[in-house]
Amino acid sequence: MLTVSNVTKRFGGLTAVDSVDFTIDDREVVGLIGPNGAGKTTLFNTIAGVYPADEGSITFDGTELVGRKPHQVARLGIARTFQTARTFNESTVLDNVLTGAVFGKDDAASLDEEREAAWEYLEFIGLEDQAHNLASELTLADRKQLELAKGLASKPRLILVDEIGSGLTPSEIQDLSRTLQRVRSELGVSVFWIEHVMDAIMSATDRIIVLNQGAKIADATPAEVRQDPHVAEAYLGGVEASS
Numbered sequence: 001m002l003t004v005s006n007v008t009k010r011f012g013g014l015t016a017v018d019s020v021d022f023t024i025d026d027r028e029v030v031g032l033i034g035p036n037g038a039g040k041t042t043l044f045n046t047i048a049g050v051y052p053a054d055e056g057s058i059t060f061d062g063t064e065l066v067g068r069k070p071h072q073v074a075r076l077g078i079a080r081t082f083q084t085a086r087t088f089n090e091s092t093v094l095d096n097v098l099t100g101a102v103f104g105k106d107d108a109a110s111l112d113e114e115r116e117a118a119w120e121y122l123e124f125i126g127l128e129d130q131a132h133n134l135a136s137e138l139t140l141a142d143r144k145q146l147e148l149a150k151g152l153a154s155k156p157r158l159i160l161v162d163e164i165g166s167g168l169t170p171s172e173i174q175d176l177s178r179t180l181q182r183v184r185s186e187l188g189v190s191v192f193w194i195e196h197v198m199d200a201i202m203s204a205t206d207r208i209i210v211l212n213q214g215a216k217i218a219d220a221t222p223a224e225v226r227q228d229p230h231v232a233e234a235y236l237g238g239v240e241a242s243s
């Protein structure tokens, strides 16, 4: 579904993403990890059209994404959530999801139909009881679930999830991991997920891609990644560099 081939993104003299290759298939949950500054968010931004890749190709169902703007990439079926939940805090929970539903549409479905679809996504994440509350009244964990629902309401085939676990308790992270697995099993949407919380990503993904200094150093099952000496070395190097 998504094919990233030889993608490089530079900022001046810094190569943030360095000749990276990988694929994501239908109904896969794939993790993206790596030490701070490894290039994970830059890779997401390159896929999402925020930055054009300097080299390489990114195709989604055969369509080239390099050179497209973020809204064009979104309309092709790739949604994303942000590390700091970007919910509209002065709007209701339902209206937040409705924004996602309307944004994803090219055709002119009625607002009633969109509202019905938005309810379905609210029920999917279990926030229907809070539909008429302001998003600002939600806990951080619920705002992150809401951000996910907003992304899903655009009916993507792939969702890019950036560090949804940051700032949450272990049990809230577990709830979100379960939701992400249901995104695949119940909605058939693939998930590409950056996360620093290792337990969550190790237990909830089919496969993990590891970046270090912009380059891909592993692409394997969580069990294999856990035992990979190159991955351990990259993280140890990161700890030393930051201490």
Ligand SMILES: Nc1ncnc2c1ncn2[C@@H]1O[C@H](COP(=O)(O)OP(=O)(O)OP(=O)(O)O)[C@@H](O)[C@H]1O
Pocket: 011, 014, 016, 034, 035, 036, 037, 038, 039, 040, 041, 042, 043
């Ligand atoms: N807009 C930018 N301009 C210049 N340099 C940038 C820009 N965005 C990122 N970088 C640099 O690119 C490198 C990769 O950063 P990136 O944020 O992609 O890493 P990351 O793996 O997401 O890190 P973290 O885990 O800390 O979020 C870093 O050295 C960073 O300073």
